[in-house]
Amino acid sequence: MASRLLTAAEVLLLGSLLAAPWFYGCASEAATFTLGAALSLAAALAAGAWALRGRGLPPLARPAAALVALGLAQIVLGVTTAPVWTGEAMLMLAAM
Numbered sequence: 001m002a003s004r005l006l007t008a009a010e011v012l013l014l015g016s017l018l019a020a021p022w023f024y025g026c027a028s029e030a031a032t033f034t035l036g037a038a039l040s041l042a043a044a045l046a047a048g049a050w051a052l053r054g055r056g057l058p059p060l061a062r063p064a065a066a067l068v069a070l071g072l073a074q075i076v077l078g079v080t081t082a083p084v085w086t087g088e089a090m091l092m093l094a095a096m
């Protein structure tokens with residue numbers, strides 16, 4: 001099961017790299033967010049495979065999750081001046 005998850009994550013990552021419109025100099029927001037969502041799914045599949053193999057989470061998973069949680073806390077508490085931009089930054093941060 002873990003090897004299938006890793007294979008799916010790798011295929012999704014490589015497919016995202018090949019389909020990325022950045023080679024042409026720019027990308028629409030729809031393409032950027034779709035690519036971000038695909039990369040988020042690939043990262044989740046890879047983390048699930050690590051967990052199934054008994055390795056726990058990848059080393060940078062907790063700090064990355066803390067940064068996303070910080071952005072979510074800013075939106076929920078109303079301390080951000082631009083909630084939509086904070087949400088956009090959270091999505092892109094989670095994808096990377």
